[in-house]
Amino acid sequence: MLSKKQARMLFIVSTGLFAIVFLALTYDSMQQIPARTNAHNLSASAIRGHEIWNDNNCMGCHTVLGEGAYYAPELTRVYERRGEKWMKMFLKNPEAMYPGQRKMVQYNFTDGQIDDLISFFKWIGEMDLNGFPAKPTIKMSSAQNNGAVSANSPQVFKDVCVACHSVNGSGGNVGPALDHVGSKFDAAYLNKWISDPQAVKPGTAMPQLNVSDADRALVVEFLSGLK
Amino acid sequence: MKYKSQIVAYWFFATCMLLLSLQVIYGFIMGFAHMGFDNLHSIIPFNAARATHTNLLVVWLLTGFMGAAYYIIPEESDRELYDVRLAYIQLISLIVVGVTAIIGFHLNWWEGRKFLEIPRPLDYLVVVNVLVFIYNIGMTIWKGNKFSTTQLVLYVGLLSAALLYLPGMISFENQTLDSYYRWWVVHLWVEGVWELIMGSILAFLLIKLTGVDREVIEKWLYIIVGITFLSGILGTGHHYYYIGTPKYWLAVGGFFSALEPIAFLGMALYAITMYRRSGRNHPNKVALYWTMGCAVMSFVGAGFLGFAHTLPQVNMYTHGTLITAMHGHMAFWGAYAMLVLAIISYATPIMTGRKLWNNMASMLAFWLSNIGMVGMTGAFAVAGITQVYLERKMGMDFLTVQKEIEVHFFGLILAGCLFTTGIVLYIYNFIKHGVPAPGNSLTEADEVESVPSLI
Ligand code: HEM
Ligand code: HEM
Ligand SMILES: [Fe+2]
Numbered sequence: 085m086l087s088k089k090q091a092r093m094l095f096i097v098s099t100g101l102f103a104i105v106f107l108a109l110t111y112d113s114m115q116q117i118p119a120r121t122n123a124h125n126l127s128a129s130a131i132r133g134h135e136i137w138n139d140n141n142c143m144g145c146h147t148v149l150g151e152g153a154y155y156a157p158e159l160t161r162v163y164e165r166r167g168e169k170w171m172k173m174f175l176k177n178p179e180a181m182y183p184g185q186r187k188m189v190q191y192n193f194t195d196g197q198i199d200d201l202i203s204f205f206k207w208i209g210e211m212d213l214n215g216f217p218a219k220p221t222i223k224m225s226s227a228q229n230n231g232a233v234s235a236n237s238p239q240v241f242k243d244v245c246v247a248c249h250s251v252n253g254s255g256g257n258v259g260p261a262l263d264h265v266g267s268k269f270d271a272a273y274l275n276k277w278i279s280d281p282q283a284v285k286p287g288t289a290m291p292q293l294n295v296s297d298a299d300r301a302l303v304v305e306f307l308s309g310l311k
Numbered sequence: 312m313k314y315k316s317q318i319v320a321y322w323f324f325a326t327c328m329l330l331l332s333l334q335v336i337y338g339f340i341m342g343f344a345h346m347g348f349d350n351l352h353s354i355i356p357f358n359a360a361r362a363t364h365t366n367l368l369v370v371w372l373l374t375g376f377m378g379a380a381y382y383i384i385p386e387e388s389d390r391e392l393y394d395v396r397l398a399y400i401q402l403i404s405l406i407v408v409g410v411t412a413i414i415g416f417h418l419n420w421w422e423g424r425k426f427l428e429i430p431r432p433l434d435y436l437v438v439v440n441v442l443v444f445i446y447n448i449g450m451t452i453w454k455g456n457k458f459s460t461t462q463l464v465l466y467v468g469l470l471s472a473a474l475l476y477l478p479g480m481i482s483f484e485n486q487t488l489d490s491y492y493r494w495w496v497v498h499l500w501v502e503g504v505w506e507l508i509m510g511s512i513l514a515f516l517l518i519k520l521t522g523v524d525r526e527v528i529e530k531w532l533y534i535i536v537g538i539t540f541l542s543g544i545l546g547t548g549h550h551y552y553y554i555g556t557p558k559y560w561l562a563v564g565g566f567f568s569a570l571e572p573i574a575f576l577g578m579a580l581y582a583i584t585m586y587r588r589s590g591r592n593h594p595n596k597v598a599l600y601w602t603m604g605c606a607v608m609s610f611v612g613a614g615f616l617g618f619a620h621t622l623p624q625v626n627m628y629t630h631g632t633l634i635t636a637m638h639g640h641m642a643f644w645g646a647y648a649m650l651v652l653a654i655i656s657y658a659t660p661i662m663t664g665r666k667l668w669n670n671m672a673s674m675l676a677f678w679l680s681n682i683g684m685v686g687m688t689g690a691f692a693v694a695g696i697t698q699v700y701l702e703r704k705m706g707m708d709f710l711t712v713q714k715e716i717e718v719h720f721f722g723l724i725l726a727g728c729l730f731t732t733g734i735v736l737y738i739y740n741f742i743k744h745g746v747p748a749p750g751n752s753l754t755e756a757d758e759v760e761s762v763p764s765l766i
Contacts, residue, residue, distance in 0.1 A: 088460075088526060091533035098541040106544045109563065113491070113556050121487045121555040131484050138482075141423035144358020149554045150631030151490055152425055154698075155345065155357045157709040158631060185710060186344075187352050208486060214561065216553030218627050220706030256708060 120212045133204025136197055145188070148208060150216060156188065160217060163202070163209040169243040171202050173293055181291045182258070238302035240295055245303070248290075251310065259290060266310040274304045312661050312752040314385045316392035321662050321747050322402055323378025324655045328738045330371035330409075331648075335731055337364040342727060345713075345720040355417065362416045362428040368643060369426065370409050375651030376508055377402075377444055380469060382658050383515050384448045387462035388455025393447050401443045408436045424489065426497050427479045434480050441473045460529040461514045464536060468507030475499050487555035494550045501642070502543040502571060502613075506578075509609070509650055510536050513582060516602045516657055519758070522591025528581075535577040542570035549621050553630055561623040568621045572614030575646075582606035593758060595660060595668040600677050601653035608645030608681070616641055616688070628703045629695070633716075637691035644684050652737065661758075663744040664751035676737035683730025687723055694719035 086094065117123070137143070143152035148159045162171065174181045175198045178188040193201070237251065248258035255261075269277070276283070278300055281290040295303065312318075340351055340360045349357070385392050392398060412429045415421060421428040429437065452458075452466060479496035483489045514532050518525055548564020582603055593599065616638040620629040629635065656673070660666050667673065694716040701712045 086530065086534065088530040088533065091530045091537065095533045095537035095540070098537050099544070102541060102544040106547065109545075109548075109559075110491075113551070113560075116557045117485070117487055117491070117555060120557070121485055123485055126484060134484060134486060138423040140419065141358045141362060141421050141428060143423045143425055144361045144428075145356075147631040149486065149490065151554070152631065153358065153361050154631070154633050154636055155341075155361075182710070186347070186713065187349055187356075189356050189358075211487070211555045213553045213555055214558055216627060216630060218703065220704055222700075222705045257711060258708065 122207065122210055125207055125210065127203055127207075129200045130203040130207040132197075133200035133202070133207075136193075136201055137204060140189070140191065149211075149213065156186070158217065159205060159208070160213070161209050163205045166247055167243045168202055169240070170247055171205070172198055173244065175201060181293075183289050183291060184287075185289075237306050238299065240299040241303055241306060244293060244295070262307060263310060266308045269307075271304050271308045274307050275300065278303060312754075313389075314391045315749065315752075316395045316398075317382050317385050317658075318662055318747045318752075319392065319395060319398045319402075320378040320382035320658060322399070323374050323381065324659065324741070326402065326406060327371045327375045327378065327651060327655065328741055330367050330374065331734065332738065334364055334367035334371065335727075335734060337361075337367065339724065339727060339731075342720055342724045346717050346724070359416045359419075362421060363413055365426055366409075366412065366416070366428060368648075370405075372643075372647045372651060374402075374405065375654070376469065376512075377405075379508075379512050379651070379654045379658075380444075380448050380465060382654070382662075383465060383512070384451050384462060387457065387459045387515070388452050389457040390451065390455050393450035393454065397443060397447050401440055401447070404436070405440050408433055408440065422482075424479075424493055427493060431480070431482075434476075438473075438476065441476070445470055445473055459525070460532060461511050461518070461525075464507050464514075464532060465511035468504050468511060471504040472500060472508070475504060490554050491551070491556065494547055498547045498550055499544070501646070502546060503540065505647065506539045506543070506574060507536050509605075509646060510539075510578065512650055512654055513578065513602065513606060516598065516653060517582060517585045519657065520591075520593045520595070520599050520602060521585050521589035522593075523585045523588050528585060531577075531581045535574055535581060538570075538577055539574040542567050542574060546571050549623075549626065552623050552626055565621070565623045569618065571621075572610070572618050575610040575614035579606045579610040591759065594666070595657060595758075597668050597673045597677060598653060598657035600674075601649055601656050604677065604681060605645065605649035605653050608641070608649055608684075610645070612638065612641030612643070612645035612688070628699050632698050632703070633691050633695035634699060635695075637688055637695050640691060641684065641688045655741065659741060659744050661753045662747040664747070664753055665744050666753070666757070667740055667744055670740070672736045672740045672743075676733045676740060678733070680730050680733025680737065683726050683728070683733055686726025687730060690719050690722035690726055693722070 137148075142148075142159075145153050145156040146159050147153065150158065150160070166174070175191075175193055177190070179190060245262075246255040248256045250257060250261045251263055253261075265274075273284075277285075277290075278293070278295060280292055281288050282292060337360050340355060341357060341364060343349070344352070344357050344360070351360075355363075381392060381398055412421075412433050415430055415433075416428065420430055422430055448466065448469070452462060475496055478492045481492055483492070510532050514528050517523060517528055544567075545563055546568035548560040549568035551560035551564055583606070586599070586603060620626055620634050620638065656668070660668055697716050697719070698712055701707045701715060702709060
């Protein structure tokens, strides 16, 4: 068996040796990280977004790159998942988007700050993360999120509504599937509903989305066709 | 107690009790928020509750380590503490910085970096504070009349913990670099230098409680901390799998972190073996419970539950889910919280001269808090596994999944109540000891049991 002196040598040698290897690997990582994280795309706006992220401790509710808290959605791929338009609406007024759900802090960001945050998330979303977050491996009967929403749907539907609604089995499931909504409601009702859901049905969980008049007309037309 | 300056430790321990109670309250706030009762959201949003919960944890553990050092170092160096007044100043300033930080968290003043939320200006004060502490015990050792391995390992552990705080203070524009160096603090603390502190405090307690030969204990101490660094340094790679770092970390981190449990297993076997060779019956049985409990539960929480999600194939799905919270609770509890509670259980009766060991309250405190913590770990585990399957494997929406697992947070709260009952009893027993008065402390003779052991 080892003597005390040999045990001490074991401690000193293994610590020294592995510390050196660790520092060498760190040096090599520092050379590779800029390329893997597209540091050249880290714009001034994205850096400001990172500061907003940091100063408000968003990591105290969310995870990004899988690090942070487990109370609110993982945001590494949020740009890809939700798209720019949806994120703008959401960050303007988080509570309006998910009334009655778990609350995010209402930060009252300016449009400039929202753009910065979105650039930050866009940059994060493009990193090479060795395959994280993994693609789901188990298929469900009703597929999720942004898949192939029918090609003839208007852009605003793809940008905003599919986050919560599905058509032909693809899209979110926060709100009901809209496959036969055209036979359920007429165009006037749909128009009123989308412009102010609370006025139609007080206490509903469908958010008021500030969709422009032109976009709303397109969406109503599209939905009315879903018989 | 050999030296009257060891009494400083009492006030560090009293501070621990206060911070621990606050930490538990913030734990409940988050537990309820996860269940859907976020009524405090407008004053204490989740991120403020979380930063407070985890920072209080780290601060009370560090306060406990400092108290332990102020108790152990004079005894091991065979002299009074170098400067008692400085130790009190250091404690008070630590509390002031801590309180300022916690108030700051509630006013949105912090850095968004998990576990290192303390704002930069306060970081500098923490550094000064810790330097004063390191200086004080360093001078005690330097001027001491005796030199021991236990003391050396403890000192090296504390000093390296202080040095490793520094990389956490550099900030980067690139999120990946930010988190790369954040782990030098978080990982290299709990799976590196804090294990030196743990090993040496356990060694001190085992020498005192079992009377086993110092030479044998200290030889094993070197072997265990040797294994710790052999595996733990490159084991940092288990945090570098998926954050924008090179792919070789999957192999390096996976291999070396899989070896980390050996050090914790070593710690458990070492405590059990020493206990069985025990040449002495120390009357303070509850301190022995906490000591053995620490050695065993650290293996369960850090070794076993750490291993459960450390391989890259598993971590791909569990990374950043409630599985991590499950492991975090049991590991911190077993390895470090129980360690501090062990040294407090051992030292408080000696400092105050009241033999409140082995009474009903102190035994119940041990069992209830441990059973409660096992229950909490179970609740996090079930919630975490469900989350991994529904969200990560099937691709369900985050919030939909959270609704599904709300019920397990009810389980968490129930187990948390059991846990809290244990902690309340522990604190009650601590308070009943009263404060140390000069001349009251126990002597070496009181540390040998006169009646045959019942346990
Ligand atoms: C006493 C020792 C330990 C403590 C106190 C501890 C505590 C923690 C904490 C608090 C986290 C979350 C950190 C964060 O996300 O910022 C964590 C993560 C982790 N720990 Fe430990 N740990 C210990 C030992 C171990 C060991 C020995 C292993 C492996 C065998 C391990 C494996 C992991 C892994 C893989 C993660 C990352 C989880 C993720 O990807 O989200 N830990 N640990
Ligand atoms: C009744 C008591 C407690 C309750 C209800 C509780 C609850 C919680 C909750 C809900 C979280 C947040 C998870 C999230 O981000 O969503 C958390 C985090 C944490 N708690 Fe506790 N806690 C309690 C006691 C403790 C104790 C005694 C310890 C240490 C020994 C501890 C250590 C931690 C750690 C290290 C984290 C961060 C985990 C991570 O980031 O992975 N907690 N706790
Ligand atoms: Fe780690």
